[in-house]
Amino acid sequence: xxxxxxxxxxxxxxxxxxxxxxxxxxxxxxxxxxxxxxxxxxxxxxxxxxxxxxxxxxxxxxxxxxxxxxxxxxxxxxxxxxxxxxxxxxxxxxxxxxxxxxxxxxxxxxxxxxxxxxxxxxxxxxxxxxxxxxxxxxxxxxxxxxxxxxxxxxxxxxxxxxxxxxxxxxxxxxxxxxxxxxxxxxxxxxxxxxxxxxxxxxxxxxxxxxxxxxxxxxxxxxxxxxxxxxxxxxxxxxxxxxxxxxxxxxxxxxxxxxxxxxxxxxxxxxxxxxxxxxxxxxxxxxxxxxxxxxxxxxxxxxxxxxxxxxxxxxxxxxxxxxxxxxxxxxxxxxxxxxxxxxxxxxxxxx
Ligand code: PMP
Numbered sequence: 001x002x003x004x005x006x007x008x009x010x011x012x013x014x015x016x017x018x019x020x021x022x023x024x025x026x027x028x029x030x031x032x033x034x035x036x037x038x039x040x041x042x043x044x045x046x047x048x049x050x051x052x053x054x055x056x057x058x059x060x061x062x063x064x065x066x067x068x069x070x071x072x073x074x075x076x077x078x079x080x081x082x083x084x085x086x087x088x089x090x091x092x093x094x095x096x097x098x099x100x101x102x103x104x105x106x107x108x109x110x111x112x113x114x115x116x117x118x119x120x121x122x123x124x125x126x127x128x129x130x131x132x133x134x135x136x137x138x139x140x141x142x143x144x145x146x147x148x149x150x151x152x153x154x155x156x157x158x159x160x161x162x163x164x165x166x167x168x169x170x171x172x173x174x175x176x177x178x179x180x181x182x183x184x185x186x187x188x189x190x191x192x193x194x195x196x197x198x199x200x201x202x203x204x205x206x207x208x209x210x211x212x213x214x215x216x217x218x219x220x221x222x223x224x225x226x227x228x229x230x231x232x233x234x235x236x237x238x239x240x241x242x243x244x245x246x247x248x249x250x251x252x253x254x255x256x257x258x259x260x261x262x263x264x265x266x267x268x269x270x271x272x273x274x275x276x277x278x279x280x281x282x283x284x285x286x287x288x289x290x291x292x293x294x295x296x297x298x299x300x301x302x303x304x305x306x307x308x309x310x311x312x313x314x315x316x317x318x319x320x321x322x323x324x325x326x327x328x329x330x331x332x333x334x335x336x337x338x339x340x341x342x343x344x345x346x347x348x349x350x
Contacts, residue, residue: 008120015116018318027341029332030316032154032183032293034212036267036335038250039260042213045253049246058248060240065248068255069220073192078225081232082251084242086182086206086219089231091117092238093202093221096230097176098123102145107136109325111154111180130156134287134295138164142171150180152188155320155330157289159188169198176227178202185210185265186272187290192222199224209292210265211254218243218251268292268333275331275339282343282350293332295325301350303327313345 018031037043062082070077083089094117098104101124106114108127118125128140134156141147147168152159169177179191181203191203202223208214221231235242243251254261276286276294283299297303306329307319318330333339 008122012119013116015113019316021316025314027315027334027338029293029334029338029342030318030330031214032209032291032330032332033214034209034264034268034292035333035338036212036264038212039254039257041257041260042250042253045249046246049249054245056245058241058243058245060236062243062248065243065252068252072255072258073222075192075195075222076225078228079195079222081221081223081228081235082243083219083221083231083235084247085208085217086180086204087113088217088242089204089219089221090114090178090180091120092231092234093176093178093204094118094121094123096234097178097202097227098146100124102175103143104146104148105141105143106148107141107153109134109153109156110148111150111182112320112322114148134158136160136164138167139171141168144172144174146175147172147177148180149178150182151191152183152186152290154183154291155293155318155325155328156287156295157183157291157293158287159290162189162191162194165189165191166194169194169201173200176200176202178204180204182206182209183291183293185261186269186292195223199226202227207251207254211261212264213250213254216247216250218247271336271339272333274336275333275343278339278343279346282346293330295328295330297328298350303329306346306349309349310342310345313349315342315345 065082066077066080069080083092100122103124103126105126105128108129131137135158136149136153165179177200181190184190195201202221205220207218272289272294279286279296284296286294286296303319307317310317
């Protein structure tokens with residue numbers, strides 16, 4: 001910080017993303033990426049998009065991509081918003097729907113970008129404790145200012161059934177409820193089917209997890225057309241071209257290869273179930289995950305020590321040195337071979 005920083009810049013506490021080591025010799029299980037690559041059809045579409053047309057701006061309305069989303073999810077085009085990763089979609093949503101004089105609520109343990117956006121946009125927030133089993137308490141998620149939840153939640157992996165999402169929506173008719181479904185394809189129930197019924201529901205998706213396109217930065221929001229118009233208005237006051245030509249080509253092609261992604265998601269789920277059982281045999285307590293990661297704590301060895309020892313063995317996992325979760329590791333699900341290696345290394349450490 002120096003004397004040139006704005007008052008805003010001075011008070012920020014930025015999000016710290018998981019490490020992206022450049023040398024490729026790690027088993028990388030720290031940012032919930034997909035161990036399987038994108039569909040071959042996506043790679044082909046991106047290659048085809050690399051031509052002289054890159055001199056032109058991309059379509060600011062993302063029309064072809066949004067048409068493909070609309071067909072895939074059975075929603076109207078005016079119920080869809082596209083952005084540069086779901087982080088950006090979330091940031092625009094905080095700007096579009098929340099005001100400083102009405103605090104928003106989110107769980108005390110959740111995606112750590114939510115408080116960062118709140119601070120960036122000068123919003124106030126209240127956190128609601130999870131129960132002792134790391135479950136969101138739907139009846140306490142109440143605010144006239146807005147509600148944000150991740151379902152499945154991060155970093156716990158626990159999911160709420162749709163009936164409990166409904167009860168949150170019914171309890172907050174006057175405020176926007178954002179349901180961040182970054183991990184829904186690994187075992188959650190999506191609330192997209194509720195957007196016609198609840199004009200205050202915004203469902204946020206990403207192509208970074210089940211669709212294996214974290215490197216392309218593609219996110220979506222689904223909601224009533226009234227909400228989508230607010231997001232468009234914020235976006236067009238910020239940057240008209242948030243999705244580039246290659247991302248639009250990749251996203252559109254990804255929607256046309258559901259079979260491929262169903263297969264890789266199924267594989268990740270199978271590996272997660274095997275890995276969870278192996279951890280439990282070794283005295284880890286592991287939450288029931290509906291995501292592409294597990295959240296685990298050992299009965300004797302502290303998570304921070306395990307994190308360092310795994311790292312010494314070229315395995316990267318995520319450790320959050322934060323109250324309530326500072327004895328847990330979040331471990332992304334890799335290939336079967338990756339996870340067998342983790343178990344072997346844990347056996348040596350323990
Ligand atoms: N929401 C949650 C709950 C996440 O864990 C992540 C990934 N870190 C995101 C949103 C953002 O994903 P992306 O910006 O890659 O779409």
